Amino acid sequence: MTTLSQARAALQSGETDSPSLVADLVARMEAKNESIGALLSFNTEQALADAANADLSKPLGGIPIVLKDNINALGQPCTCGSRFLESGYTAPYDATVTRKLREAGAILLGRANMDEFAMGSATENSALGKTVNPHDPSRIPGGSSGGSAAVVASEMALASLGSDTGGSIRQPAAFCGIVGMKPSYGRVSRYGLVAFASSLDQIGPLTHTVEDAATLLQIISGHDPLDSTSLDEPVPDFSESLGKSVKGLRIGLPKQYFAEGLDPEIEKLVRAAAARLEEQGAELVDIDLPLTDAAVATYYILAPAEASSNLSRFDGIRYGRRSENATDIIDTYRKSREEGFGPEVKRRILLGTYVLSSGYYDAYYTRAQKVRTLIQQEFASAFAQVDAILTPTTPSPPRKIGVADEDPLQDYLADVYTISANLAGLPAISLPCGEMDSGDGTRLPVGVQIMAPHLRDDLVLQIASAIEQS
């Protein structure tokens, strides 16, 4: 395993140089990407040129990073896994996280596959290619940041960025056996991230270690005037969280997250991770989050509603696909969208348009916004009793590729453990806590999730680091 910190040490000591590091990863991509499908495009020539001029004095000097294909980087494609943007769109600007990575000296290596417009939890909704789980190619890598997770797990990249609207960083990280973190809402600028559900979306790191997650989070965090929802709050030094004692911390285990539907193997491994914290002096507390099930229904009203509005920009006029079969302006919108969007995106646009339509708005959208308030209040009460919350990241291991096509609701329901953190804006991380038997001869990674109060990203990293090191 090569981590960011190992690569940085090797560059600093002169054991390797940036062009060799890039060339080594490119060779791995050429050998593996065809079978894994994690990357949609490479940036080889520019990456090698940038590596030759790497400034090793910078925090990520000479270190290659992969971006999910919904984060704009000047001059590169940004397909969002969609036919709509497959051609006819080259990013004319840098997202704020991209600018920050460049300023930190990072090299942009390639673009990771994803569910179309980040809608999905298997990366099967990408219109541009299939990504498989590096641990078992018959299984999904998770999603929507499945490419970002698989590229790190298969060691074609040291680290990547993804986006998380309802678990899209944490769930693929769990399925691929790596670390994935969704920062507190407002911690990281969303400027230049192609919007799915703006009140839920957050960019975050996917890495081999908690230390690497802290390193990347440090670089991408901070207030940005270009994103009015980014918070003007001081960013702590996240490296101080690593290795810090968890003695005396109260860790809540919500009973709704250890209930029916949870795979017994996963439960065993997650409870073992909790026990390791207890051995280090943390106190485990059973807590109650009765609105956990309601979170899924709330999410599948609010996220599609925001998506239907955000995706109205894809109309075939200014960029991306324009239908050649249209008769007039309205027909241009209708046909460009019909030809450009895949089934899951259409499903969610229809759902979102419906819940926002006259006569249904209050019954669905306003009610869901009120339940969202109750969910936030429920977490606030929980955090009056405990410092952080520990749960499984997913109720089950990664399923086989292709089995959910006819019944999207089953995949939606599997998001139950990750969605609440987005609704409440909480920081949350998934890290590996062991492996389970798939039942057909392969070993599958299992993830444990830590959530903490808003803006306590440091505490999430502290507890994750304690689990990782034990």
Add this chain to the structure above:
Amino acid sequence: MPDNELALKRIAELARLDLTDEELATFESQLTPILKHIDTLSAIDVDGVEPTAHPTPVYDVMRADTTRPGLSTAAVLQNAPESAQDQIRVPKVVDAS
């Protein structure tokens, strides 16, 4: 969801999606159980609860009214499906009659 095909057609029209009959039938059968699930929220008492649009307390963010560089015309037009005379070319919007 719309309890008949006509209603889903109307939603598709509002969303500017030119769905085929086959798609309408598939989406209808998939969206029905999803709507049934989200209907479970009606059992939750939300009387007197304020709706939340947003997870963080940030309202009415103002910025200084100063100019800053934006995208050049060339950068914008590079992505336009059609352009002419430094502008994006679109299908006719207003009828001559």
